[in-house]
Amino acid sequence: MRKLLIGLAIFFTLFAIALSVLPFDTLAFLPIGLAIVFGLLLMQKSNENQKKFPKILLTVAALCSAFVLGKTILVKDEVEVDQTFEQQKIETKQEAKKELEELEQLESDLE
Structure with a gap:
């Protein structure tokens, strides 16, 4: 039983580290919570001389949390308007209108 708990605690701790670094915001709290739960269960199943590793896993999970x-509180997601892109979009529309007008004029000249 202890080996299973060690495996699960390590897996969820590594998964928590990965999701903490990636931009998943609060979704990372799910594996963090599971890592803490399995770490606490591992602490209960361990002898006094075996409690060092579960403490390390719990510390890593707490640091990830x-x-x-x-990161969720301090980093603000802001959308910035790209003025050059907007200007290019307007210019492209104007060029398309001019091309259509030229095509219409050529078509009317042919008729």
Whole structure:
């Protein structure tokens, strides 16, 4: 039972680290919570001399939690309007209108 808990705690701790670094915002709290739960269960199943590794896993999970919480609170997602793109879009529309007018004029000249 202890080996299963070790495997699950390691898996969810590594998964929590990966999701903490990637831009998944609060979705990372799911594996963090599971890593903490399995870490606590591992602490209960361990002897006194075996509790060092579960403490390390719990510490890493707590640090991931603090990192995700800080990233969620401190980093603001802002959408900036790209003025050059907007200008190019307007110019492209104007050029398309001119081309259509030229085509219409050529068509009327042929008739």
